[in-house]
Amino acid sequence: MLVNIVRFITLILVQVLLLNHVNFLGYINPYIYPLFILIFPLKGNKGLLIFLSFILGLTIDMFEDSGGVHAAASVFIAWIRPVVLKYSFGVSYKLNTLKISTAPLSKQIIYIIIMVFFHHMMLFSMEIFNVNHILLILKSTLFSGIFSTIIMVISILLFSRKNI
């Protein structure tokens, strides 16, 4: 519980104070805060996760002045998380035997890539909100996505605890 609260606050601070100012090549910013949703305890309450994701996204939106785009993207990936978990780790994740940090690295990476892709796709579609700029949406999703995935994998490897 305490771990989750600390993680929630730390991820927000790292995101708004550090990563939002990277602006690699002018417009590429990595997003690390979805990591909270990704490694939320597997047996945790699903409704609670969706609600926390909303608060998480809304806080980022508040700092970025972006309306509700991060909230929408976060709520969306919290909602599809069980499906993605099933796809990447097999049905066994429901049996409480699985821990994300002890699963094979390749499966972890596939899980992160899928979640990041959906999150960024949702995020940039909502933010740009213009069918004419579909190329810009895809480009941002791809480049930011690669960046975010790398950062998330690194932080999982660095900070992974056996009880996640």
Next chain:
Amino acid sequence: MFALLFFISFVLTINSHTYHKSKVVTSANFLSGGIYSIKSSITDYFDLHQQNMTLTEENNRLRTLLFNSGMMDSEMALDSMVLDSNYTFVTAQVINNSYSKTKNNLTLNRGSNDSLKIDMGVISPQGVVGIVVSLTKNYASVQSILNSNSQVVAKFKKSNHFGTLVWDGKQPNIVQLIEIPRLASVVLGDTIVTDGKSTIFPPGIMIGKVHNFDREEGDDYYDINIELFTDMTSVKHVYLVSQRDAPEIKELEKTVEDVEQ
């Protein structure tokens, strides 16, 4: 649960895409404003040298103007200037800035306690920055000109032909000037300044210069790319402009509009 929260976020998003609806969630509040203040009190030191250079250059330009205008000679002139000033300025510091999205905003360390109001124009030492869109007691949120909702009236310094300044979301130093009629003469490097018509900015504030322009055959308007004078990626010290007569002008314009409807 998901549907409800998703719907709320969606409404907030739509809200942020429509200009001038007061935003529900902004960075101008106690929490994010406070955190950004702390952050900016640390990071301000990193580009101190560059900021000092910019401000010194502006001082230099204003001093040249002042001494050459002869205002320094008589105290009378100074007095009447103070009494007669239609435009007043407030200084502020940018504590958060973005320029890589399609809708960019800045957060300032001044708010309604410092007599800021919604719709005040924000300018930097080099030119136009944006417009105040929401306020709290100590912080203000500014819609940058690098925001696809932003619309600023601008004109040519030499000819008074005016158009609207918008941004296509691509490069943070290039904005677009549209609705300039065919009969205006456009030359590369022409200076673009604000027009006094909108009550937000005083006339003659620098914006940028013509980068390139294009007009399709049979089209009545030019598409002009403007290179901004202000480096939006490193703006730090800004001024907020308010016009004493603005409420009166707005009221008058509103009565005329009401009559016409």
